[in-house]
Amino acid sequence: MTPPLTEKSALESLLLAGCHEFVICGGARNAGLAALLTSLPDIQTWQHFEERGAAFFALGCTKDHNHPTAVVTTSGTAVAECLPAVIEAYYTQKPLIILSADRPETFRGSGAPQTIEQENIFGSYAHTDLQTWNKQQPLHLNLPLEESTPDTQNWHPSSEAFISPKHKFNVTPLRNFLDDGGTFKGLIAVIGGLEPEDREETFHFIKDLGIPTIADINSGIRETLGDQLIPEQSLHNNHPGRILRLGEVPVGRLWRDLEHSPQTEVLSICRNGLPGLARPSQVIQGEVARVLRGLGSVQHLGDIRDDLPKARQHFNQIDEQLEAHPDSEPGLINLLSTYATTGESLYLGNSLPIRHFNQYAQRQTPYARVLANRGANGIDGQLSTWLGATTHTPDAWGVFGDLTTLYDLAAPALLSQIEQQGRTLVVINNNGGRIFDHLPRLNHLTPKQKKPIIQPHTANLQAWAEMWQIDYLKITSQEDFDHLEPREKTLVVEIIPSPSS
Numbered sequence: 001m002t003p004p005l006t007e008k009s010a011l012e013s014l015l016l017a018g019c020h021e022f023v024i025c026g027g028a029r030n031a032g033l034a035a036l037l038t039s040l041p042d043i044q045t046w047q048h049f050e051e052r053g054a055a056f057f058a059l060g061c062t063k064d065h066n067h068p069t070a071v072v073t074t075s076g077t078a079v080a081e082c083l084p085a086v087i088e089a090y091y092t093q094k095p096l097i098i099l100s101a102d103r104p105e106t107f108r109g110s111g112a113p114q115t116i117e118q119e120n121i122f123g124s125y126a127h128t129d130l131q132t133w134n135k136q137q138p139l140h141l142n143l144p145l146e147e148s149t150p151d152t153q154n155w156h157p158s159s160e161a162f163i164s165p166k167h168k169f170n171v172t173p174l175r176n177f178l179d180d181g182g183t184f185k186g187l188i189a190v191i192g193g194l195e196p197e198d199r200e201e202t203f204h205f206i207k208d209l210g211i212p213t214i215a216d217i218n219s220g221i222r223e224t225l226g227d228q229l230i231p232e233q234s235l236h237n238n239h240p241g242r243i244l245r246l247g248e249v250p251v252g253r254l255w256r257d258l259e260h261s262p263q264t265e266v267l268s269i270c271r272n273g274l275p276g277l278a279r280p281s282q283v284i285q286g287e288v289a290r291v292l293r294g295l296g297s298v299q300h301l302g303d304i305r306d307d308l309p310k311a312r313q314h315f316n317q318i319d320e321q322l323e324a325h326p327d328s329e330p331g332l333i334n335l336l337s338t339y340a341t342t343g344e345s346l347y348l349g350n351s352l353p354i355r356h357f358n359q360y361a362q363r364q365t366p367y368a369r370v371l372a373n374r375g376a377n378g379i380d381g382q383l384s385t386w387l388g389a390t391t392h393t394p395d396a397w398g399v400f401g402d403l404t405t406l407y408d409l410a411a412p413a414l415l416s417q418i419e420q421q422g423r424t425l426v427v428i429n430n431n432g433g434r435i436f437d438h439l440p441r442l443n444h445l446t447p448k449q450k451k452p453i454i455q456p457h458t459a460n461l462q463a464w465a466e467m468w469q470i471d472y473l474k475i476t477s478q479e480d481f482d483h484l485e486p487r488e489k490t491l492v493v494e495i496i497p498s499p500s501s
């Protein structure tokens with residue numbers, strides 16, 4: 001039997017497993033871990049008082065470099081606050097580690113202060129054994145500790161580089177799927193969020209096939225596809241025979257409609273191996289670029305069903321609407337999307353900004369780096385994730401809904417620790433969850449019935465920016481963008497679209 005972990009042995013094991021970044025939360029029971037960590041010269045430590053945000057920030061760090069990042073918490077509900085980020089890490093296969101201090105085992109079930117059932121608190125969402133951890137999933141190490149502080153002197157633990165494991169896969173289903181015989185009913189690619197290292201290979205693959213393609217903004221290749229890009233609206237009630245999905249589950253309605261379109265065969269290539277559909281479909285679990293490389297060269301298939309001319313018409317209609325309603329949410333998003341091309345990265349915080357960017361963003365200039373949190377589609381922890389994912393990125397842009405922002409109000413506490421500033425935090429304030437205005441099945445509800453769904457509010461976001469000493473700019477029209485200039489400091493930009501247009 002392996003001896004129980006101590007503060008030192010737990011940290012030594014994590015350093016050897018390649019974890020060199022730690023987000024430390026406040027508390028007494030984890031004070032020894034904090035003292036040990038802050039005495040080490042070559043590791044990155046962050047601090048945050050709010051564990052939910054801390055765990056999302058750590059998740060963001062794993063997105064940035066794909067290395068494990070640990071959150072260090074005290075006992076009690078502090079540990080439980082990490083659950084949403086653990087769930088997100090589970091679905092996106094990120095090596096997020098929760099290192100929780102616990103009261104000694106004799107306290108279990110006693111009801112003593114800050115004593116809860118911490119063992120296995122994350123259930124199936126987190127692995128709990130470092131020896132068998134596959135490094136592509138969350139890990140929870142729970143340390144029952146006595147009230148003593150370890151000696152930090154003369155402690156020089158070794159560490160190892162992190163080696164990210166790779167999936168094994170078989171490309172035969174993909175080869176068969178692309179086979180000419182079945183494609184007379186049309187083959188369309190649908191690309192969700194892609195990891196940065198998957199983008200180039202995916203781009204060449206799509207270009208070689210020449211097939212019409214729907215690409216979400218967080219695929220990072222939407223703006224590179226030129227004439228092959230089609231809007232998903234042009235496929236409504238007109239599904240092709242086959243859909244090849246690459247990357248994360250796409251955000252749009254098309255994917256949801258496929259649930260009720262069994263005649264369309266779907267093959268997904270994605271890291272988490274989950275089909276993203278509750279009806280039969282095929283899936284290859286693997287890193288998208290590696291799977292495509294494994295396939296070798298492909299035959300040009302082109303636009304079998306003549307989808308591309310229809311797509312052009314659709315894009316023209318969209319462009320006309322944008323011109324007719326410049327200060328509407330789509331109109332302002334369109335202009336914002338051009339400004340955001342100047343940044344080093346673009347993070348999209350929740351579904352509606354992603355959908356709006358998919359539909360209305362400029363289509364010519366690729367973004368240097370596009371990120372989103374799409375594993376379990378929560379509106380929680382989005383600002384914190386963005387900050388964690390961009391600690392090394394100057395001039396980072398993040399776009400969030402107003403409720404999504406209100407959910408993570410404490411996130412700017414992390415800002416003072418981050419060297420890379422000059423970030424632009426955009427809040428699209430449309431007064432509540434306006435994504436629900438786009439749901440036809442809610443159309444018939446009365447205003448009273450809609451209120452708890454949309455949750456309008458009177459929050460003052462300028463006062464929030466002031467509270468964290470962040471500069472603030474309000475934008476209500478296209479002209480107001482003239483005030484949006486590059487700057488050294490962080491800026492909150494509140495965009496208030498015109499509701500009438």
Ligand SMILES: Cc1ncc(C[n+]2csc(CCOP(=O)(O)OP(=O)(O)O)c2C)c(N)n1
Nearest residue numbers: 352377378379401402403404432433434435
């Ligand atoms: C933690 C969590 N709670 C609730 C939801 C359901 N939900 C999805 S979108 C949304 C509204 C988001 O509103 P806002 O951030 O203002 O963005 P908008 O839709 O207006 O762009 C809600 C409540 C969720 N996704 N995650």
